[in-house]
Amino acid sequence: MDKNLKQLFRTKHPYSATKRDEAYFLAAIGAACRDFMVRSPQYRKICRQYGFTPKDLRGMKDLQKLPPLPTAYLKRSDISVPHRHIIEVTSSGTGGRVSRMQYSLSELLSLAHMAIRLGREHHLFSIRPTHYIMLGYQPRRDNQTVISKTAFLSSFYAPPLSHTYALKYRDGAYHADLDGVRKRMEELRRQRRPVRIIGFPAYLYFLLEEMKKRNLKYRMPKGSKILLGGGWKQFGAQEIPKEELFALAEERLGIGKQDIHEFFSAAEHPVLYCSCPNHHFHIPAYGRVLIRDVRTLEPVEKGKTGIINLITPLHSNLPIVSILTDDLGCVRPGSACGCGIKSDYLEIYGRVGVQGVKTCAGGAQEKLRDGADGKG
Numbered sequence: 001m002d003k004n005l006k007q008l009f010r011t012k013h014p015y016s017a018t019k020r021d022e023a024y025f026l027a028a029i030g031a032a033c034r035d036f037m038v039r040s041p042q043y044r045k046i047c048r049q050y051g052f053t054p055k056d057l058r059g060m061k062d063l064q065k066l067p068p069l070p071t072a073y074l075k076r077s078d079i080s081v082p083h084r085h086i087i088e089v090t091s092s093g094t095g096g097r098v099s100r101m102q103y104s105l106s107e108l109l110s111l112a113h114m115a116i117r118l119g120r121e122h123h124l125f126s127i128r129p130t131h132y133i134m135l136g137y138q139p140r141r142d143n144q145t146v147i148s149k150t151a152f153l154s155s156f157y158a159p160p161l162s163h164t165y166a167l168k169y170r171d172g173a174y175h176a177d178l179d180g181v182r183k184r185m186e187e188l189r190r191q192r193r194p195v196r197i198i199g200f201p202a203y204l205y206f207l208l209e210e211m212k213k214r215n216l217k218y219r220m221p222k223g224s225k226i227l228l229g230g231g232w233k234q235f236g237a238q239e240i241p242k243e244e245l246f247a248l249a250e251e252r253l254g255i256g257k258q259d260i261h262e263f264f265s266a267a268e269h270p271v272l273y274c275s276c277p278n279h280h281f282h283i284p285a286y287g288r289v290l291i292r293d294v295r296t297l298e299p300v301e302k303g304k305t306g307i308i309n310l311i312t313p314l315h316s317n318l319p320i321v322s323i324l325t326d327d328l329g330c331v332r333p334g335s336a337c338g339c340g341i342k343s344d345y346l347e348i349y350g351r352v353g354v355q356g357v358k359t360c361a362g363g364a365q366e367k368l369r370d371g372a373d374g375k376g
């Protein structure tokens, strides 16, 4: 494994990147690109088409020169390279095709260093045994989605006493059992151990709405927390502003905004973004975020909205160094938050929905396909 990458993921300063960490970042990105250019003919063609070589990476500003690969493009298998791995995870894949990401033991250890460091920064660790309510998938051997694995792993920030799942596997498919979860929470409020509710915000919303309809209030024991991640997915149409969701959680469960943590990550970008006390996603040392114009795909300045481009040197079987998401967002200076964390923060506005914008992101993919298939 690249030694710069190893050093970067062992940083003690995830939010105040030192010059040394920046140097590790750039060197690790360069090493990952070089490796992929040697081993993947498809990636080599794409880099040539963009006129990019790893030698172009002289400073952090040059990260914008990396060819940004749309996440949909990574679902094609012909860009992956053989990779010594001990785990394979997949993206959630609502439309059929998924990307398969493979990680070696040393890469997983780097991710573990990141999760532990960020857990400390955000006070997620507790020694008090805790009951977990998992608003997500019950783990199964053949469920390799990143979201099911990370949700399960995040239940180790405090020693688990029990796990209750909202999505249970029965007769060959997952079924939502929110009433079972609600009943379990009714039991848990009567005991003294803290409760952690982990999972998709949509399920938390459905649960709280149901409680409101029935006029139920379950005050959770002291020290309880809510950890949200994974977005609204297929329930996008029902999405409510997070302030409303937080108010509902306080009203129904007695869990205040200060005990609600949000997480953002992607199968193709395994960097963890944890919300700060003001509920902003500051960008940690392990990744960088560029915002690109929806029409030209040129990087835009801080404070402007565009398509989110995520960058990390973490290695896998896919060239995930620079990926273009389907999400719109904006990067703001750290000082605009006020929580004390210095690094810039990312605001995510959700899926690119406007027709014209869609064609442009699709156009970037078309461009790559033409180039990679030998026409360019």
Ligand SMILES: [Zn+2]
Binding pocket: 276, 277, 278, 279, 280, 282, 337, 338, 339, 340, 341
């Ligand atoms: Zn902040």
